[in-house]
Amino acid sequence: MNKILFSAISKKFVMALAGLFLLLFLPVHLGINLMLLKDDPEPFNNAAHFMATFHLVKAVEILLLLTILVHVVYGIILQVQNWFLRPVRYAVRNKSETSAFSRFMIWTGGAVLIFLVIHFFNFYFMKLGLVDGDPENFYSIAYQLFSIPGYVILYWVCFILLGFHLYHSLQSAFQTLGLANDFWTPVIKGISLIYAVAVPLGFAIIPLFIWLLK
Amino acid sequence: MINLNAKIPEGPLEEKWTRYKSGSKLVNPANKNKIDIILIGTGLSGAGAASSLGELGYNVKVFCYQDSPRRAHSVAAQGGINAAKNYKNDGDNTYRLFYDMIKGGDFRAREANVYRIAEVSNQVIDHYTALGVPFAREYGGTLDTRSFGGVQVSRTFYSKGQTGQQCLLGAYSSLNRQIRAGKVTMFPRRDILDIVVIDGKARGIIARNLITGEIERHSAHAVVLATGGYGTVYYFSTLAVNSNASAAWKAYKKGAAFANPSFVQIHPTCVPQLNEFQSKLTLMSESLRNDGRIWVPKNKDDKRPANDIPEEDRDYYLERRYPTFGNLVPRDVASRAAKERCDAGYGVGKTGLAVNLDFRDAIKKQGKDAIENKYGNLFEMYKDITGIDSYEEPMQIYPAGHYTMGGLWVDYELMTTVPGLYAIGEANFSDHGANRLGASSLMQAAGDGYFILPVTINNYLSGEIRIPRIPTTGAEFEEAEKSVRERIKKFLSIKGKQAASSFHKRLGKIMWDYCGMKRNEEGLKKALVLVAELKKEFWSDLLVPGEGADLNQELEKAGRVADFLELAWLMITDALNRKESCGAHFREESQTEDGEARRIDSEYSYVAAWEYNGENEPILNKEPLKFEFVELKERSYK
């Protein structure tokens, strides 16, 4: 029974579920971030405050952290295992046709993870009181960060890579969950593309707007 | 002389098998566990028999030369598998299937065996369907059938163009189930180099592990050969390039009679030879002849591209000579006609050894889509191999060696003349006479494996239950292993100049030219000399690189070619002996005024079972063929 529960497919199943949950969270985060476009810091700070204090959200937050952890840990474990499955590598690069970005999930995922860590230092840990700063004024912290060109470039690069990650992840999660067939798979791939462009783009335009308008 | 007792049960044709089953001895389930059976080959008959014997409770050891049992050459059968289900309500029944086979085999098969295979044919379809073989279906969910191989009823079950693979995978899955159950042990990548006979009974084999080169001894209470045919004797054939006759040949040398070795079916629609290193001639399904028209230019020197040759300059020679059956004449007739045209200088293509198979008219009439629907995968395959788009220009085809009706002589129980040694499927001779009907090879192989051998073998094994597991240390095993080792040593020590395949190619050419579709006394006698010379040259100028204790594909080839050289000699001897034409065996001396085959029933209505006689001429034993239930008729396809 253990072998069945902890089979490779079961691990992928957990990763896919975790990934889908994260995919649900991203638009919520984006919705709040878009409030940065307003001149008035109140709505954004209020939303951030609500997210930081409301009990139910706190519960979800713990779930979210666990999800990230599972997704990352399983992703790394599976990837490392897979790397060892070709002890002698091909002399000629494997040119087999693959779906876009699918071969680089560990790298795009890694980039997103690095960004996430920076992001945690900038905001989340502050909220937890682990680093100095005023958690009630994320609005000004965000504006401060977006005024640093280096940060914005890193931010953009990470979101482009996130887009790559997302494009494969949505359709792949459905495939892993067994929800794919000749009819729905093309539709899901279409949605993947829209999602993978729209969400990162949404995040990416925020510093641009701030620069242009202020 | 061997006593050829076919052990055919008494009684009316349709009751023989039932009577046999009622009267044959059984083995107690508790005793089956103590009995070992060796089975060689994992095609439809071998894998089928292995699983059935395992299901019965015997301990089965299965051997094949491939890396997996799923690769046996049954995998390549395209057209379908016959059964007398009468699903189309077109008047088919067991008798009609039996009669078509007897007639198709030109009255050179044994009535009782043929009737029995027709009888179990329905069970085969039931079993394969239950095993999950995805046969083609109608919209209502029932199984579809098609008409195949020139018969007038629709009795051929099929899985697109790869019925063989699908049936084989079904057989392989049932084999796997027995492997998991621990009743079957699989030994892949083994060549069978000798059969061990102890006190007149088959008791084991000597095998070579093809990876390590190790020589292994395996013992059993009975040995079953499911090793297929020997069509690769022609070098170019539709068979897998590693298909070989070695196990059957070793059985012959240990006392099993070899029946009708010269009965070889040449398939008319194969991709012709394109280059000097070509290794095989791929079969294009016979069904293509349903819509394709075969022709050559009327004028020998007409070197225009096929499409530029106008209608009046084309010779649709099959339609011309056989107005009733036209392009759908039986395989042997179509093959001979193609060879005749090419020999007369009318052949097309680079080598002049090909005829056109043209779909132009069919496409015009039915539309490209209809043709694509029917033959799309075949057209694709043809294009892959030749680069020619058959929608635009005719295919070029030529006959190639395909199926051997001849094989080890077996009685009604499928036992050879060596007690305890059985031959099933294409390896035996029993069901197809002098020619095989389309889609009946899968039927016979599966029928033998699943439903006949597992019944008949009990009758023998019931007498073996007191024999404990046979040790592999006896003198007979020692002797056999010694001779195998010596032979390998000999191959490696000749150190001549030519690789085994170059001998094989030359042997194939001799056989094709003199013992192929058309044979005559002069040519056959010449071939005897040529083969003997080639054999001598082989044993003095063979070059096998490497060593024996290692994976050595050249050594494998050498062993196979050495056996083919001997078998070829027997085939020619048999062809010389049979001075009549029958089925696929066409003796030019015995033809009608119109050039059709003429059977001589008064003299040749027998099975020629050849007995090994050392270095001397083999001994001819005759099993007379009595036709009690059918009337002998001449085939006519005019």
Next chain:
Amino acid sequence: MKLRLKIWRQKNAKTKGAFAFYDLDGVSPDMSFLEMLDSLNKKLIEEGKDPIAFDHDCREGICGSCGMFINGYPHGPVPGLTTCLLSMRYFKDGEKIVIEPWRAKPFPVIKDLIVDRSAFDKIQIAGGFISVTAGAASEANSILVRKKKSDEAFDSAICIGCGACVAACKNASAMLFVSAKISQFALLPQGRPEAKERVRAMIVEMDKQGFGTCSNTGACEAQCPKKIKLTNIARLNREYYSAF
């Protein structure tokens, strides 16, 4: 045609292999890839050298014996073909061709280009069958199967077990192979009674044989000579989850 060949040579499973270079002349565009290697072998034998060992048998693309990694592609650069059907027409005069064996931990090299694919057999032995004893089957037409389902089952059943999917996959995953087998049985009513036991047993065995996980890159589908579809893998997953 003249070719410059770079071929993996390895004496046996225990020794370390290395590439060797060969110049081959007189290759005809009519040859198949394996016939090209035959001609090289003939030359090697005549020079007293060890010929290149490779698996092959039917030479018409159906037995699944052959397979090599050619210039970065399993079975070569032309989709839908096994190595034996790959024509030399697709190569240019003077081209350099690199030939490697399938590379995957579960497929250890036996010699030169021959690998051990018995892991595939073991997966099928674990459960790739319908448990019906000869003689027990009911009349074939008593099982009705919707034509569409039956055709789909056939499309999965055409897998020839060559291992190109594993060779192509960056994770050396056997999911396409296993899913094709599972799908054939899952789609047919005959296969339903033991569907759960089958999929569990085969997946456990697949893991035991050490194949990698599926990253849904689609390389297997792109390189499969029989064009087995990726949707089979989704079906396998579905079958697996519903087996609890």
